Amino acid sequence: MAVVELPSFVRQDGREKVTGTARYSADLSTPGLLHAAVRLGGVAHARIRGIETARARALPGVVAIVTQADVPDLRYGTWVRDRTLFASDAIRWEGEIVAMVAATTEAIAREAAALIELDLEPLPPVVDLEAAIAPGAPLVHPGWAAYDGDARIPREGNVGSRHTIVKGDAEAALAGAPVVVRERYVADGSHALPIEPRAITAEWQGDRVTIQTSSQVPYLARTHVASTLGMPEGKVRVIVPHLGGGFGGKCEGHFEPHVAALARIARRPVRLAFDRREEFLAPDHHRERMVIDLATGVDHDGTILARSARILIDNGAYGADEPYLAQLAAVFAVGPYRIPAVATESLVVYTTTQPTGSVRGPVAPQVTWAVEQHMDVVAERLGIDPLELRRRNILVEGDEGPVRQRIGANGAKTALERAAEMIGWGRPLPADEAIGIATGWWPSFPGPSGAVVKLNADGSGTIVTGAQECGTGSVMALPILAAEVLGMRPEEFTLLYQDTDAGGWDAGASGSQTTFNNGRAVVSAATELRERLLALAAERLEANPADLELTDGVARVKGSPEAAIPIAELAAEAQGGRLLIADGSGDPPAVPEVDAGGCVGRLGGESFAAPCYFTQAVRVRVDRATGVVRVLEVAAAHESGTIVNPIGAEGQVLGGIVMGIGQALTEGTQLTPDGRQRNADMLDYKLVTAADAPPMRVEFVQVPDPNAGPRGLKGVAEPPAVPTPGAIANAIARAAGTRIRLLPMTAERVWADLADVEAGR
Amino acid sequence: MRYETSFRLNGTPVSVSVEPSRTLLHVLREDLGMTGTKEGCTDSECGACMVLLDGEPLNACSYLAVQADGREVTTVEGLSAPDGSLSALQRAFLAHGGVQCGFCTPGMLISATALLARDPDPAEETVRAALSGNLCRCTGYQGIVQAVRSAAAEIREG
Numbered sequence: 078m079a080v081v082e083l084p085s086f087v088r089q090d091g092r093e094k095v096t097g098t099a100r101y102s103a104d105l106s107t108p109g110l111l112h113a114a115v116r117l118g119g120v121a122h123a124r125i126r127g128i129e130t131a132r133a134r135a136l137p138g139v140v141a142i143v144t145q146a147d148v149p150d151l152r153y154g155t156w157v158r159d160r161t162l163f164a165s166d167a168i169r170w171e172g173e174i175v176a177m178v179a180a181t182t183e184a185i186a187r188e189a190a191a192l193i194e195l196d197l198e199p200l201p202p203v204v205d206l207e208a209a210i211a212p213g214a215p216l217v218h219p220g221w222a223a224y225d226g227d228a229r230i231p232r233e234g235n236v237g238s239r240h241t242i243v244k245g246d247a248e249a250a251l252a253g254a255p256v257v258v259r260e261r262y263v264a265d266g267s268h269a270l271p272i273e274p275r276a277i278t279a280e281w282q283g284d285r286v287t288i289q290t291s292s293q294v295p296y297l298a299r300t301h302v303a304s305t306l307g308m309p310e311g312k313v314r315v316i317v318p319h320l321g322g323g324f325g326g327k328c329e330g331h332f333e334p335h336v337a338a339l340a341r342i343a344r345r346p347v348r349l350a351f352d353r354r355e356e357f358l359a360p361d362h363h364r365e366r367m368v369i370d371l372a373t374g375v376d377h378d379g380t381i382l383a384r385s386a387r388i389l390i391d392n393g394a395y396g397a398d399e400p401y402l403a404q405l406a407a408v409f410a411v412g413p414y415r416i417p418a419v420a421t422e423s424l425v426v427y428t429t430t431q432p433t434g435s436v437r438g439p440v441a442p443q444v445t446w447a448v449e450q451h452m453d454v455v456a457e458r459l460g461i462d463p464l465e466l467r468r469r470n471i472l473v474e475g476d477e478g479p480v481r482q483r484i485g486a487n488g489a490k491t492a493l494e495r496a497a498e499m500i501g502w503g504r505p506l507p508a509d510e511a512i513g514i515a516t517g518w519w520p521s522f523p524g525p526s527g528a529v530v531k532l533n534a535d536g537s538g539t540i541v542t543g544a545q546e547c548g549t550g551s552v553m554a555l556p557i558l559a560a561e562v563l564g565m566r567p568e569e570f571t572l573l574y575q576d577t578d579a580g581g582w583d584a585g586a587s588g589s590q591t592t593f594n595n596g597r598a599v600v601s602a603a604t605e606l607r608e609r610l611l612a613l614a615a616e617r618l619e620a621n622p623a624d625l626e627l628t629d630g631v632a633r634v635k636g637s638p639e640a641a642i643p644i645a646e647l648a649a650e651a652q653g654g655r656l657l658i659a660d661g662s663g664d665p666p667a668v669p670e671v672d673a674g675g676c677v678g679r680l681g682g683e684s685f686a687a688p689c690y691f692t693q694a695v696r697v698r699v700d701r702a703t704g705v706v707r708v709l710e711v712a713a714a715h716e717s718g719t720i721v722n723p724i725g726a727e728g729q730v731l732g733g734i735v736m737g738i739g740q741a742l743t744e745g746t747q748l749t750p751d752g753r754q755r756n757a758d759m760l761d762y763k764l765v766t767a768a769d770a771p772p773m774r775v776e777f778v779q780v781p782d783p784n785a786g787p788r789g790l791k792g793v794a795e796p797p798a799v800p801t802p803g804a805i806a807n808a809i810a811r812a813a814g815t816r817i818r819l820l821p822m823t824a825e826r827v828w829a830d831l832a833d834v835e836a837g838r
Numbered sequence: 839m840r841y842e843t844s845f846r847l848n849g850t851p852v853s854v855s856v857e858p859s860r861t862l863l864h865v866l867r868e869d870l871g872m873t874g875t876k877e878g879c880t881d882s883e884c885g886a887c888m889v890l891l892d893g894e895p896l897n898a899c900s901y902l903a904v905q906a907d908g909r910e911v912t913t914v915e916g917l918s919a920p921d922g923s924l925s926a927l928q929r930a931f932l933a934h935g936g937v938q939c940g941f942c943t944p945g946m947l948i949s950a951t952a953l954l955a956r957d958p959d960p961a962e963e964t965v966r967a968a969l970s971g972n973l974c975r976c977t978g979y980q981g982i983v984q985a986v987r988s989a990a991a992e993i994r995e996g
């Protein structure tokens with residue numbers, strides 16, 4: 078068990094961030110800048126009979142207005158092409174954008190947007206997930222069958238996609254199991270909610286547009302602009318200034334094409350800056366509402382024999398990542414457990430609510446919250462300690478995963494035991510306190526990525542990367558990897574990043590993939606430079622390159638430190654000839670082989686490459702009079718491969734836990750009966766504050782995995798948010814003597830359950 | 839109608855002519871070019887816009903610029919020394935992982951600066967309570983709380 082000490086690696090963007098000189102999207106200005114405002118639909122579901130912009134256009138200071146009539150008439154979408162840039166025929170959720178106005182001030186733009194008149198014919202809202210898939214339910218997309226979509230995805234009416242994991246005969250195994258537990262869990266939605274609301278500036282020069290945007294995925298945003306506006310990608314440059322947090326909320330391309338189209342019509346640069354309510358209502362970053370039905374068959378000794386599950390997942394009005402995520406949900410319903418017979422199904426359901434999408438560890442927190450409570454219920458039924466039940470069933474090397482992939486060496490069991498030890502599992506506690514535990518897993522996402530590394534004549538290095546830094550420190554950690562290969566110090570590297578015209582392609586700050594994939598690209602580029610440095614040094618030292626090493630800023634003969642040349646000298650010499658510049662991508666590691674023949678809706682998410690395994694244990698106090706739950710302490714043990722930047726990795730776990738506490742207790746999207754958000758502000762949608770956040774202890778378990786990234790690392794940012802709600806739920810159940818099957822587990826809900834128990838209901 | 843408004847900003851006298859409805863935050867960011875102070879909500883919910891007004895922390899989004907007339911305003915840009923060296927708090931935030939995306943950082947540093955001015959040796963709960971008006975989505979607060987306490991110790995020891 079390796080325990081990591083934290084060296085203080087100071088992030089390169091740190092100084093500008095503590096002095097206020099770091100520029101974020103909303104801080105930028107440019108001569109002639111106009112300000113944009115959006116006109117949203119405002120209703121849940123309606124047919125559009127007319128859009129009247131005359132009064133808005135007449136307002137002094139208004140320069141341009143853009144609607145669907147001004148952009149190419151085409152549908153787009155990640156898996157199903159179900160949307161257009163602006164609504165023109167129907168409004169399918171309250172935040173749907175109908176028009177965008179550019180004016181000389183933001184106040185005028187907002188006033189003009191409000192003056193746009195919409196002639197609407199109300200249509201029935203579709204909110205409840207069960208009702209949405211019932212026969213005869215009103216359709217969110219009556220024309221769904223004509224939409225182009227990925228042929229692997231089965232869809233039908235309001236069911237936007239369907240995905241299953243099938244292994245063995247779960248039905249028969251459940252029928253034959255000595256003990257079967259069946260339960261339902263229901264989760265409300267929640268938000269990514271970075272503290273920075275997004276801002277986007279577009280400026281045309283000739284037929285090229287430069288877009289400065291708060292995006293986690295600049296290359297995907299570029300593709301989105303090019304494809305929706307019908308331009309070549311080479312004419313679109315996307316730059317991301319400092320990004321004030323993402324958590325998935327700034328994934329996918331969004332309003333970049335809208336602002337670009339508006340700036341083209343206005344013939345002036347235009348900036349759109351969202352206020353908090355608009356940021357709440359931006360599409361594709363709402364954590365999904367879910368209805369989760371679970372059934373598990375076990376033997377008396379706690380051996381799990383079968384698991385079946387059906388998960389309804391809210392897609393909202395338009396599709397983003399949900400089909401892929403639903404497939405992940407079908408896997409998460411199994412959990413990191415050895416289960417011989419599995420039948421899980423997830424349905425992505427269209428509703429007239431905010432489109433859902435990737436939020437930190439998408440779908441996993443809700444499903445894991447349900448599965449881990451379910452495990453405790455099974456343990457109670459059997460009279461087995463919940464920790465022991467998990468220990469008996471958790472995946473170990475040589476086991477078969479949900480789609481029969483071979484499970485490699487991993488730290489799942491160690492993490493489980495460490496978290497329990499750290500919190501003092503089983504110790505006596507006051508009557509209103511209890512400890513709960515939850516475990517989980519999360520895949521790595523191998524994919525292409527590129528980087529350039531060059532050495533300057535003064536011996537410093539520059540990394541030019543397409544990777545995106547959203548605050549996690551993943552890009553900040555790249556110099557550590559390059560420095561190690563080149564025998565230099567991380568501080569000797571500068572970074573050029575977040576400009577699609579400069580770096581190599583990268584998938585962006587999503588899926589915790591940056592260090593995994595771009596780290597590999599940097600190591601590959603640095604390795605090529607290393608070869609060239611060694612060859613140069615070999616000539617100068619009249620030695621064999623194989624006998625040389627790069628260390629402490631010099632190239633030297635191994636074992637004879639006096640025969641050395643500074644790297645700076647070699648770089649300066651190279652400046653007169655073949656420059657020391659190299660690019661790299663490296664080959665993504667293989668994903669494990671699977672046997673998923675019986676599964677439908679396969680999009681590649683079923684096979685977990687280099688998974689992270691983790692367990693969190695929490696101690697809570699429940700106030701029986703008010704239902705208020707306070708998290709007193711958290712112990713987290715995470716296996717995320719090799720930890721390259723300990724202070725950064727620890728920061729991810731700490732931040733993820735606190736986000737998980739919010740999702741568990743206070744962060745829930747409250748909807749009106751027709752599906753509009755009631756609490757789109759931070760007074761009513763409550764984040765955890767410094768005063769509520771508990772002390773946390775984090776340990777990393779490090780186990781080598783051949784399919785991991787460079788130096789055996791794996792993603793770090795998403796897993797920490799996954800098990801927290803489940804651990805808190807289990808602690809509440811033990812402290813309160815009643816189990817809360819609704820998420821978030823608000824004081825009101827806990828109080829109502831306690832009142833029921835007391836009244837004997 | 840515009841009002842001539844004069845105040846000291848990070849030690850330097852400034853004078854701007856502002857409409858009475860404009861907030862101090864917008865005048866700082868738009869008229870005076872001080873974009874270090876952030877806008878996260880415009881509604882006193884997040885603390886990203888915090889500045890010191892005569893040494894007291896204040897959400898600049900909910901304060902009219904004309905009210906600052908004759909007073910002393912300090913923003914994050916005014917926290918480091920004139921020679922650019924960082925304050926003990928700024929250094930501690932970096933060393934303890936108190937900065938990730940950095941969007942809450944200016945407001946956090948302002949809050950923490952005000953706290954240490956009135957309490958040079960705050961207990962952990964005191965720090966947490968003092969920072970409870972500053973939301974951070976990234977760090978889980980632990981690194982920030984450690985940073986404030988370690989900076990306090992450093993300042994006390996001189």
Ligand code: FES
Nearest residue numbers: 878880882885899
């Ligand atoms: S911007 Fe002032 S409190 Fe959020």
Ligand code: FES
Nearest residue numbers: 939942974975976
């Ligand atoms: S560091 Fe990102 S919000 Fe605090």
